[in-house]
Amino acid sequence: MRVYILKRLIQIVPTVLGITLVVFLMMQSIPGDPVVSLLGEAYTEEGAAQVRQEYGLDKPVLVQYFVWLGKLLQGDWGRSILSGRPVLKDVLIRLPVTLELIVLSMAVALAIALPAAIIGALRQNTWADYAATTVAMIGVSIPEFFIGVLLLLVFSFGLGGVLPSSGWVYLPGTCPTIVCSAGLWGNVHHILMPAFALGVGRAAILTRLLRSSMLEVIRTEYVTTARAKGLGDRAVVFKHALKNALIPTVTVMGLQVGFLIGGAIVVETLFAMPGLGTFGIDAIIGRDYQQVQGFALITAIAFVVMNLLVDLTYTFLDPRIRYA
Amino acid sequence: MREGPSSPRPISGGSVREAELPAVVARGATAGPAESPFVLGVRRLRKSTTALIGAGIVAVLIVVALFADVLAPQSPITSDQTRTFQSPSWASPLGTDQLGRDMLSRVIHGTRISLLVGVSSVLLALFIGVPFGMIAGYYGGRIDTVVMRTMDLILAFPIYLLAIILMVIFSPTAGLIGTMKVTGAIAIVRIPIYARLVRGSVLSIKEKEYIEACRALGVRDPWILFRHVLPNCLAPIIVTTTLGIATSIIVEATLSFLGLGTQPPTPSWGWDLKANVAFIQSNLWLSLFPGLAIFITVLGFNLFGDGLRDALDPRLK
Numbered sequence: 288m289r290v291y292i293l294k295r296l297i298q299i300v301p302t303v304l305g306i307t308l309v310v311f312l313m314m315q316s317i318p319g320d321p322v323v324s325l326l327g328e329a330y331t332e333e334g335a336a337q338v339r340q341e342y343g344l345d346k347p348v349l350v351q352y353f354v355w356l357g358k359l360l361q362g363d364w365g366r367s368i369l370s371g372r373p374v375l376k377d378v379l380i381r382l383p384v385t386l387e388l389i390v391l392s393m394a395v396a397l398a399i400a401l402p403a404a405i406i407g408a409l410r411q412n413t414w415a416d417y418a419a420t421t422v423a424m425i426g427v428s429i430p431e432f433f434i435g436v437l438l439l440l441v442f443s444f445g446l447g448g449v450l451p452s453s454g455w456v457y458l459p460g461t462c463p464t465i466v467c468s469a470g471l472w473g474n475v476h477h478i479l480m481p482a483f484a485l486g487v488g489r490a491a492i493l494t495r496l497l498r499s500s501m502l503e504v505i506r507t508e509y510v511t512t513a514r515a516k517g518l519g520d521r522a523v524v525f526k527h528a529l530k531n532a533l534i535p536t537v538t539v540m541g542l543q544v545g546f547l548i549g550g551a552i553v554v555e556t557l558f559a560m561p562g563l564g565t566f567g568i569d570a571i572i573g574r575d576y577q578q579v580q581g582f583a584l585i586t587a588i589a590f591v592v593m594n595l596l597v598d599l600t601y602t603f604l605d606p607r608i609r610y611a
Numbered sequence: 612m613r614e615g616p617s618s619p620r621p622i623s624g625g626s627v628r629e630a631e632l633p634a635v636v637a638r639g640a641t642a643g644p645a646e647s648p649f650v651l652g653v654r655r656l657r658k659s660t661t662a663l664i665g666a667g668i669v670a671v672l673i674v675v676a677l678f679a680d681v682l683a684p685q686s687p688i689t690s691d692q693t694r695t696f697q698s699p700s701w702a703s704p705l706g707t708d709q710l711g712r713d714m715l716s717r718v719i720h721g722t723r724i725s726l727l728v729g730v731s732s733v734l735l736a737l738f739i740g741v742p743f744g745m746i747a748g749y750y751g752g753r754i755d756t757v758v759m760r761t762m763d764l765i766l767a768f769p770i771y772l773l774a775i776i777l778m779v780i781f782s783p784t785a786g787l788i789g790t791m792k793v794t795g796a797i798a799i800v801r802i803p804i805y806a807r808l809v810r811g812s813v814l815s816i817k818e819k820e821y822i823e824a825c826r827a828l829g830v831r832d833p834w835i836l837f838r839h840v841l842p843n844c845l846a847p848i849i850v851t852t853t854l855g856i857a858t859s860i861i862v863e864a865t866l867s868f869l870g871l872g873t874q875p876p877t878p879s880w881g882w883d884l885k886a887n888v889a890f891i892q893s894n895l896w897l898s899l900f901p902g903l904a905i906f907i908t909v910l911g912f913n914l915f916g917d918g919l920r921d922a923l924d925p926r927l928k
Binding site for chain 2: 302305306309310313314316317318319424425427428429430431432433436437439440444544545546548549550552553556557567568571572574579583586587590
């Protein structure tokens with residue numbers, strides 16, 4: 288098992304190299320020049336050449352990539368062209384915000400989907416089932432930002448500002464500067480709506496999947512046997528059926544990571560959160576090559592690690608699945 | 612549901628179809644000339660209420676998109692500074708935005724962009740992905756490796772990261788060209804889905820006896836691929852395409868929301884929603900209607916796609 292995890296962790300390397308290289312090449316083909324926007328009105332040929340030399344932008348593209356890679360191996364993620372700030376520092380400041388958003392939204396998704404799917408499958412074709420499937424259908428059809436807007440309408444404006452519409456209060460201990468606000472209560476206030484906006488869509492997808500795989504599993508013979516032994520619904524579902532039904536669901540959740548990253552960008556933009564999503568979109572639109580590379584790097588790592596976690600979850604759900 | 616040894620696998624999620632599937636197959640087998648799977652599929656589709664509701668929504672949207680010029684009471688682009696932020700009224704049933712443009716007209720015209728990008732990006736991905744998938748699956752070997760590794764490279768990207776960077780490279784613009792750029796970006800991201808799907812089907816179909824018979828008769832490869840292989844992997848393609856349109860519409864709306872879709876003044880739901888969030892406190896209906904439009908459109912394609920899936924290939928999930 289340890290060898291397997293180690294092998295998989297080594298596999299991160301080619302994936303990360305591939306993604307960062309492609310992003311690097313794509314960023315170079317973006318029309319526009321960050322040096323021009325950096326210098327603004329102070330733009331002169333000599334000044335631009337100096338800045339280009341300073342950031343190594345005068346070298347061939349592939350050389351630039353390998354320079355970036357070499358520095359990366361020494362733990363240097365480069366400096367932002369526009370702000371001059373170290374990229375790694377910015378990424379580390381913003382990472383906890385996005386992690387909190389993603390973890391809580393998954394928690395929201397599970398908290399909604401598990402009961403909805405189980406009730407839907409056990410009471411198939413009853414009003415409870417119809418309600419669960421209808422709500423799930425609606426949930427998969429609403430984009431995250433519209434859920435966010437609806438939440439804003441109700442909780443920030445409709446109910447007289449119960450929840451704040453934008454901004455951020457850091458979790459205690461994660462505050463990056465001296466002048467930022469931190470506190471558990473304020474943090475909960477700020478994260479609730481974004482976590483729901485991102486979580487509801489996932490909950491809908493999960494419900495649909497889990498319901499149909501539960502329906503398949505509860506018709507298998509071992510579940511019939513369990514019932515014949517006289518086990519109640521609760522024991523049958525939680526001890527026997529649920530784990531097996533979760534396997535295809537976990538696979539699809541792994542595939543959803545790409546959408547989750549997009550969702551984080553959108554939700555963070557809507558609620559003006561200082562997370563990685565807003566960092567990434569600002570960097571891409573501002574053509575801040577170094578920041579974009581940092582964003583691509585952290586996204587690629589997250590992507591591979593999430594897929595690894597998915598594969599490891601299988602062994603927990605079904606002990607017959609083993610990785611040698 | 613009790614399973615006989617010969618009955619098909621249990622159909623998950625479906626409810627209406629379960630009881631009737633064996634009966635329909637039996638009818639097809641005994642009565643007169645066998646019905647094509649297509650006819651069977653259409654018959655099953657017509658019995659599904661959700662699919663019909665979905666088809667109805669989609670049909671209405673297509674009519675709205677086609678006749679947007681006639682249906683829209685005013686121009687979606689012409690601004691009128693004397694009529695900014697008007698509440699819903701008879702003259703402007705959905706109110707006006709910060710430039711005094713009629714919201715109803717913008718929502719109606721937005722249907723065009725949404726449907727155009729949703730449908731054409733999926734078709735473009737289909738027309739590129741399907742041939743590549745067929746060739747990779749049919750010929751195997753080195754061609755398969757090259758094609759599928761390229762697809763894997765695209766799939767290794769989180770879909771939104773790739774779509775966003777592509778849109779920045781294409782530099783978003785307004786009008787038809789801008790719409791084509793969005794279509795292209797979404798299509799590129801979605802090509803591997805079709806290539807993988809088709810390759811999988813082709814791998815199993817090419818081993819069938821009738822394909823071997825074709826080869827023995829000396830039928831040429833392109834003819835075999837398009838006349839004999841493709842029709843047999845159509846069911847999953849059709850289902851994935853319909854549900855894919857729903858996803859593409861969401862991706863388009865999301866790109867627009869991030870300011871990377873078709874640029875104003877061309878009416879686009881995602882952009883309108885984003886632009887009006889700033890005024891949400893005073894004019895809540897402004898961002899509500901574009902959002903509702905996106906929701907209804909995606910819902911229509913999802914309902915129709917779900918029904919299609921149950922009708923065409925009950926084993927698909």
